[in-house]
Amino acid sequence: MSRERTAPIKSGAPARWGPRISRRILAAWLPWWPTERLARRRPEARTHPFVTVAESRNRLIIDAANPPATRVGLSPGMPLADARAVVPDVVVRPADPAGDALALEHLARWADRFTPRVMPDARDTLFLDIAGCTRLFGGEEALTASLRAALEDFGLTVRLALADTPGAAWALAHYGAGEPAVAPTGAGTSGLKDALAELPVAALRLSANVADGLAAFGLDKISALFVIKSIELIRRFGMEPVRRLEEALGIIDEPIVPLRPQPPREAQRAFAEPISRPVDIRAALDGLLDDLCLELGRSGEGARRLHLTCGRVDGGRRTVTVGTSRPLRRKKPLMGLFAEKLDQVEPGFGIDEIVLATDVVETIDEVQTDWSGEAAGGYRAADEEELADLLDRLGNRFGFGRIGRPVPHQSWLPERAAPSSGGQPRSAVHPGSAAQPRSAVQPGSAANWPEDRRRPLRLLSPPEPVEAVTTEAGEPPPATAGDEAPDRAGSKGDSRPGLRGFCRQGRFHQVRTAEGPERLECEWWREDAPRRDYYLVEDVAGCRYWLFQEGARDEEGTERPEGGPRRGQALPSRTAPRWFLHGLFA
């Protein structure tokens, strides 16, 4: 016990940081990436001079050239016209840096079969952190060889290097001797110093002007930098060379940011023979779900989001994602969710690898039920589960944002009084606390909208402008109450509305009765606060509408600031109040 406790201190690691987790970085440099990537689709471009060009100052400049082109003297930076003078039938394609980066990212995703921690770097390098993964492939050499074989199969030239830091691996891949260039593992800073000493300073991933500046001082090898005080370097060249040197030597940490965040739970299968029939995919998924649910069950957790990634024989990958409204680890509903989407997996020539991962995991609160399946609170847990399954199916097909449970919101403005509580999978069915029945079933809170105010069944959004005919043109109807929250102004017989009728969609509606006004306002702290007087209007046919007028005068006769029905919409400055239709009653 005591030995364990003192072990890190004895090992000499700084107590503040704790023992450093060892890393082993495999850098894969693809020197001809832009051209070889394009040449995969054009076999003739492998053996024939082939360049990509980019426009610069109205000239076409070679951006990348393939090995045959380099052999005859074409090089990046050369104008295309000169290149054509040398090789008249050179194959030319436009340069596509974004496409290069995207393709490199795809390659990085493919490479996660060797290690989950893969990062594409710059234009043409992949970093793979293979610490802990080597034993699956039979050692470092075997892993390196198998990566090389696979990349060469793709028609790519690659230089590999192994070191304990990304910086050193990059330097060895680009400038190191030997193939692959290997720096000894676990040798620490001094070992890395030995490995890098003879390399040019450009191997430190320096920008061109810094590298040139160092060379001008005669500092052409990295070993020359070891003897110079870093303060001197910083004074002349800025932080860059010092930072890069310290990164390469492992003095400061350079993280590998994996493309794919490491999922907490994962299950995977690889197939000797590729599968493509939906039945087989389903059977494989079934097995994976068994594994995953078992693993989740051990830790008392459930998945909120699952990704099914299918690796195809041709290197393509398809990912299908499902979400759930509550943590789940039962196989049947999960299978049902995937079943809806499995047709999105296009097997192509076949699938040889299938990975099921969950990246959002939550603890499941177990519910105690009695023998009849009824839990405390009188609701049936089975019903609850069934409803949640239904919502999951709906949510995965239509998007969880489309499912909502409208709940009251404290606002007088009608369009803000009923935000739906949907939007996230969580709120659709999720419990407030364990004590409350987590319920799609029972009202979650006692709060309700006031019943004494009539509200329409349908709310038009945005409000529809209508032409209103009032008793005196341009004048608001005689208001019976103008305070903040007025009662409904008497019964409909009493109020004498000035509104006689309105025109909507080319039809004239003659008003039979109108109740109001009910003045509704926005919160005072909102700048564009509209001030509306609402009327419940019934036309002669018996249809009931919710109209409001905006820009009504106060008793003092001052014009209220107008606020449009839509934010940011410039309103014509008119003195006459404007009428809008906002809702329809039953």
Place this chain on the structure above:
Amino acid sequence: MPLGVPEIDRVLPGGGLRLGCIHEATGDEAATGFCAALLARALAGGPGGTRGKSRPHSSGGRPGALLWLARGDDLYAPGLVRYGIGAGQLLVVSGLQRQDDMLWAMEESLRCRAVRGVVAETGRIGLAAGRRLMLAAEGTGVLGLVLSRRAGVALPRRNGHGDERWRGGAGVRGAVSRWRITASPGGTNWRVALLHCRGGKPAEWTLSLRAPP
């Protein structure tokens, strides 16, 4: 399920609306209110009234969910309180523009034992789809309502052809009963017409919503 209005229940076979099958309600906004009231009754379960003796969000009966499968997103929940559906009791799935989405969602909902009632805003349902929905509802006893809103019809056209057109255009096959509800002058009045009912006779009433006690 009795509607709680004796005059109507007397006409309906079995003294109320049959659960576990599809009913169609057509008309203007009043049909929306009618569907809301029926949903609230399906949730409350026991005797009481929605129209007339209204008991909003009564806590009695087996709990269950109410679903509203909406074509747009203009359903306004505060307006439903009046018909007995309280805050947080209704699940709204909005923006189901495509007919096959709507049918799929309705069928899934009807198959769910935890659901008490479903409203789908859709116009036409074919014979095969209607039969599927009916079978789905039969197993669970869920109340299925198809609300066909006439696009832009807030005003019933009483031009001599309107009624026939509505009767003929009712496009939900397999519906056990077919209702037409339109607003009628006088504050809160509806004209409720039972156009077709399996085992019952067509009839027409004028209903008035009493204020909740």
